Amino acid sequence: MRFIPMLAAVAAVLPYTTAFYKGVNVGAKNPDGSCKTQAQWTTAFNKLKALPGYFTSVRVFAASDCNTLALAVPAAISTGTQLLVGVWTEDGTHFGNEKAALQAAITAHGSDWILAISVGSEDLYRGDTDANTLAQQIYDVRGMVRAMGVTQQVGHVDTWTAWVNGTNTAVIKACDFIGTDGYPYWQGTAIANAATTFWDSVNAVRNVVNTVSPGKWVWVTETGWPVSGPNHGNAVPSVANAQTYWRAVACAAFNQVHIFWYAYEDYNDSPSFGVFGSNGNAIYDLRAC
Numbered sequence: 690m691r692f693i694p695m696l697a698a699v700a701a702v703l704p705y706t707t708a709f710y711k712g713v714n715v716g717a718k719n720p721d722g723s724c725k726t727q728a729q730w731t732t733a734f735n736k737l738k739a740l741p742g743y744f745t746s747v748r749v750f751a752a753s754d755c756n757t758l759a760l761a762v763p764a765a766i767s768t769g770t771q772l773l774v775g776v777w778t779e780d781g782t783h784f785g786n787e788k789a790a791l792q793a794a795i796t797a798h799g800s801d802w803i804l805a806i807s808v809g810s811e812d813l814y815r816g817d818t819d820a821n822t823l824a825q826q827i828y829d830v831r832g833m834v835r836a837m838g839v840t841q842q843v844g845h846v847d848t849w850t851a852w853v854n855g856t857n858t859a860v861i862k863a864c865d866f867i868g869t870d871g872y873p874y875w876q877g878t879a880i881a882n883a884a885t886t887f888w889d890s891v892n893a894v895r896n897v898v899n900t901v902s903p904g905k906w907v908w909v910t911e912t913g914w915p916v917s918g919p920n921h922g923n924a925v926p927s928v929a930n931a932q933t934y935w936r937a938v939a940c941a942a943f944n945q946v947h948i949f950w951y952a953y954e955d956y957n958d959s960p961s962f963g964v965f966g967s968n969g970n971a972i973y974d975l976r977a978c
């Protein structure tokens with residue numbers, strides 16, 4: 690409960706609502722491929738917190754890879770950051786290591802640092818598993834953390850196209866929350882139509898979830914627009930378009946949905962979605978609107 694006084698203080702001084710999570714996806718690897726150290730996790734969390742939007746919610750993709758939780762949880766606690774934790778589901782050995790890393794982090798640090806837990810990421814989109822197998826893994830992880838007294842929501846992250854596919858309803862039923870990833874860029878959408886395309890994807894997922902498991906919340910776990918890289922259909926990466934997409938999508942989203950922007954830093958990738966460039970500065974203006 691150590692975060693409550695801080696959130697209350699922020700709500701008292703800021704004019705906008707803090708009812709929805711404003712998060713950012715942070716990879717465990719640096720742009721050169723090395724694993725982040727604890728100091729580099731701390732730097733990342735402090736930089737996100739220092740942005741005008743005051744980002745203290747972060748999604749991490751895995752628990753054991755790069756020793757993510759062993760290094761990121763102390764950094765999160767010291768900076769007042771909370772984590773949407775990923776637990777990788779593939780393959781069996783890896784899944785076991787992921788569960789063990791989550792269990793170890795809870796044993797060492799309690800659970801105040803946990804925003805929520807996502808079992809798997811885009812597994813259905815990749816066709817790497819089937820809905821029933823994944824649903825069982827979600828029940829498995831929920832059972833493990835509930836036995837440790839952890840009450841935070843346990844769900845799954847996948848592309849909006851996977852959520853609206855009727856073969857995957859077992860996963861919706863298994864989730865406490867539904868994390869949807871939507872990228873108008875990958876849909877080849879011109880920037881002028883990008884916000885409409887994005888909200889269409891979110892609402893399509895909401896409609897399916899409301900039919901299958903009424904009342905469950907849909908979270909936006911990834912969206913963003915590339916600052917550089919190849920065109921994709923009518924979608925053109927540029928800093929100006931990333932800024933336009935932020936103003937059009939993030940500003941509206943903060944008032945109505947939990948959202949995790951993609952991504953913190955990936956300047957060696959193409960397309961590159963990262964908001965921090967190689968000079969360490971934010972590439973565009975991420976104010977809270």
Ligand SMILES: *[C@@H]1O[C@H](CO)[C@@H](O)[C@H](O)[C@H]1NC(C)=O
Pocket residue numbers: 816854855856
């Ligand atoms: C739905 O998912 C199934 C199983 O992965 C796949 O075979 C099928 O093509 C998908 N349907 C659509 C419309 O994408």
